[in-house]
Amino acid sequence: MTITTRFAPSPTGPLHLGHAASAMLAHDAARAAGGRFLLRIEDIDPGRARQGFVTGIEDDLRWLGLDWDGPVVRQSARLPLYADALDRLKAMGLVYPCFCTRAEIAASASAPHGPEGAIYPGTCRALSDAVRAERMMREPHCWRLDMAPAVARAGPLDWHDRVAGRIAAIPDAQGDVVLARKDAPVSYHLAVTLDDAAQGVTLVVRGADLFAATHIHRLLQALLGLPTPDYWHHPLLTGPDGRRLAKRDGAKSLAELRAGGADPKALLAGLRAQLGLSPARA
Numbered sequence: 570m571t572i573t574t575r576f577a578p579s580p581t582g583p584l585h586l587g588h589a590a591s592a593m594l595a596h597d598a599a600r601a602a603g604g605r606f607l608l609r610i611e612d613i614d615p616g617r618a619r620q621g622f623v624t625g626i627e628d629d630l631r632w633l634g635l636d637w638d639g640p641v642v643r644q645s646a647r648l649p650l651y652a653d654a655l656d657r658l659k660a661m662g663l664v665y666p667c668f669c670t671r672a673e674i675a676a677s678a679s680a681p682h683g684p685e686g687a688i689y690p691g692t693c694r695a696l697s698d699a700v701r702a703e704r705m706m707r708e709p710h711c712w713r714l715d716m717a718p719a720v721a722r723a724g725p726l727d728w729h730d731r732v733a734g735r736i737a738a739i740p741d742a743q744g745d746v747v748l749a750r751k752d753a754p755v756s757y758h759l760a761v762t763l764d765d766a767a768q769g770v771t772l773v774v775r776g777a778d779l780f781a782a783t784h785i786h787r788l789l790q791a792l793l794g795l796p797t798p799d800y801w802h803h804p805l806l807t808g809p810d811g812r813r814l815a816k817r818d819g820a821k822s823l824a825e826l827r828a829g830g831a832d833p834k835a836l837l838a839g840l841r842a843q844l845g846l847s848p849a850r851a
């Protein structure tokens with residue numbers, strides 16, 4: 570089987586070293602196996618995506634020597650695919666409209682926290698069809714996955730991670746996650762799951778900060794009849810103090826490093842060393 574990997578950044582800011590690590594690992598895994606490395610721009614956030622950042626992403630990858638195969642796919646051009654999947658989940662009775670504001674959810678006293686903030690307390694789950702229909706005409710709403718019946722329908726699920734091994738999918742803990750946003754016709758979870766399948770991605774390489782999201786993606790694959798790729802959640806880069814590198818710590822963007830005359834080969838070699846990869850394996 571040929572391997573297909575991808576780099577899927579959101580064009581909401583400049584790329585940093587962590588992005589370079591994800592892109593490099595995905596690129597190298599594909600090239601080592603004679604497979605394909607794809608570039609997908611995750612520009613579903615109309616308020617934050619900028620064309621300038623898309624151009625910057627392409628410039629950064631070229632500078633690093635990480636060449637991608639085929640045309641660049643943009644999620645903003647694929648909205649009908651996502652709408653169709655949401656319709657299928659509606660027909661299965663597994664999603665419901667939610668009218669709650671962020672503030673209302675945060676204020677719900679008992680709200681436990683998951684990887685994406687407060688877990689939704691389920692306020693809108695119990696609304697009658699009549700109330701839903703009436704409120705949908707006049708109130709902004711997102712669409713949430715009805716987690717309990719979705720999990721019951723899918724049954725036990727697992728996936729394979731190159732670092733963590735075989736993982737049982739436990740999406741329940743994240744509550745009724747959003748699949749279509751108030752301000753965007755789709756959410757990260759639904760779009761990324763559909764696109765990885767549609768593009769034939771066989772190995773998803775991304776940072777360990779997205780590990781929790783894979784529980785959700787595995788469930789969506791089962792509900793929508795999509796194949797499950799292999800996953801490689803690589804460790805996050807750390808600064809000299811051992812803490813995760815973050816923009817707020819002043820970590821330079823790739824564009825700034827480039828402008829400062831950094832050597833891209835040395836930069837990639839440094840990333841491999843930090844990730845514990847020998848040059849030979851990379």
Ligand code: GLU
Pocket residue numbers: 577578579611761774775779
């Ligand atoms: N677009 C996501 C981000 O930039 C990454 C998506 C993924 O690799 O699954 O954080």
